[in-house]
């Protein structure tokens with residue numbers, strides 16, 4: 001068993017190197033892998049684009065080695081192909097030298113003039129071995145390629161760091177990237193994701209069994225990641241089996257966020273849901289809610305009393321709660337009650353500078369759902385880490401909580417080092433109240449006894465699936481009402497039927 005599902009695993013460049021070595025040690029020659037890799041790229045091109053004048057840019061390592069294969073295969077298919085080599089062909093070593101020797105077409109100097117008349121550019125300069133910022137010759141070439149030409153990247157667009165999606169000085173912007181065996185975190189993390197274009201993951205003959213010893217910790221988020229832990233609706237089940245989620249409201253003028261969270265918790269299957277607030281707030285809430293219960297709860301002591309009923313087993317604290325000592329005290333009370341907690345929005349800001357108290361007092365599952373600004377306030381010491389993924393993992397390790405670092409490439413990190421990177425969120429999700437819905441969904445899944453990492457991953461994916469296809473005009477209320485569709489889409493994925501029609 002691997003820490004993350006083998007199908008969804010994302011490999012760092014070092015892990016991909018191990019996968020290659022294990023395969024070669026197992027008896028498949030490196031040149032066979034390279035031939036398979038180059039053929040996969042050529043096939044992806046042939047499946048999409050008509051024959052046209054093509055330039056293959058070949059780098060000094062094995063990424064360049066793949067490039068010579070692509071050039072040969074495209075030429076065989078009738079393309080007019082030239083190569084342009086960054087390093088002298090005579091200086092190439094190993095498998096790349098073997099493949100370069102098999103190329104019998106033109107090799108042009110590595111200068112922008114090589115692009116003249118060429119409409120398809122294959123970027124085989126650097127892949128997993130990118131080790132430093134691109135130099136001026138490569139940057140000049142990227143600039144000269146411009147926007148008018150089609151770019152196909154071998155493995156990764158050169159300049160994109162496969163481990164974290166950061167850009168080393170500059171990078172190609174590909175229409176299509178063809179990678180091998182498994183994708184890398186850098187394909188899914190911005191800014192790398194924006195440079196990747198359509199991503200094809202090709203089988204080059206590496207057996208998934210190599211993942212057993214590599215045991216990758218990163219995965220693309222998807223139903224297979226959380227399905228095993230998703231709450232099952234038993235025929236003989238009872239609503240009390242499916243937990244009781246509590247969402248804490250702000251004052252009378254700030255009840256909407258907790259109400260959205262509550263309705264989302266109910267839609268995701270929490271057996272019972274209560275929204276609680278002070279006397280004035282409770283009256284406003286009562287005027288809006290039907291299936292969600294309402295209770296008047298005053299201050300941290302009132303919250304402690306309310307949560308002392310252990311059937312109330314999940315709490316969502318933070319949406320429109322107000323920033324300050326009272327919200328911080330509410331967080332501490334919820335932790336002391338021993339229920340699973342989601343701390344969002346104002347709860348996170350209220351904890352800035354004193355969050356270590358919460359980490360010490362954590363007694364049960366805790367999920368934190370910061371966006372970048374809240375994260376920076378909560379974990380200022382982690383701001384120097386190079387990527388959102390690295391920051392999320394470090395924060396999870398430090399806090400002992402599952403950290404959902406929200407954004408277009410939402411990162412869900414567990415204290416044991418696992419990380420899921422989400423890629424199904426449309427830009428329409430950036431709308432008021434969307435985060436409140438997400439927090440409620442996580443709370444609703446925690447109430448149903450789902451482990452925190454899987455609960456957070458499921459909520460993030462379903463949140464994206466609920467928004468997908470709606471288009472402009474989406475508001476947070478729509479997300480809640482579309483959750484049944486999202487749940488159906490997840491089920492269809494698991495049955496191998498893809499998206500619901």
Ligand SMILES: NC(=O)C1=CN([C@@H]2O[C@H](COP(=O)(O)OP(=O)(O)OC[C@H]3O[C@@H](n4cnc5c(N)ncnc54)[C@H](O)[C@@H]3O)[C@@H](O)[C@H]2O)[C@@H](O)CC1
Nearest residue numbers: 020033034061062063126127128129130131132133134155
């Ligand atoms: N057997 C294997 O390991 C396989 C590897 N494959 C390909 O091999 C690639 C990895 O090959 P390598 O490890 O040789 O790495 P790369 O080919 O990505 O790059 C390494 C070379 O580039 C140089 N370099 C790194 N950064 C540079 C920069 N900014 N400016 C100038 N030079 C720079 C290094 O000194 C080295 O010569 C993968 O991305 C994939 O395309 C595939 O052929 C499948 C099999």
Ligand SMILES: [K+]
Nearest residue numbers: 123126156158
């Ligand atoms: K490349």
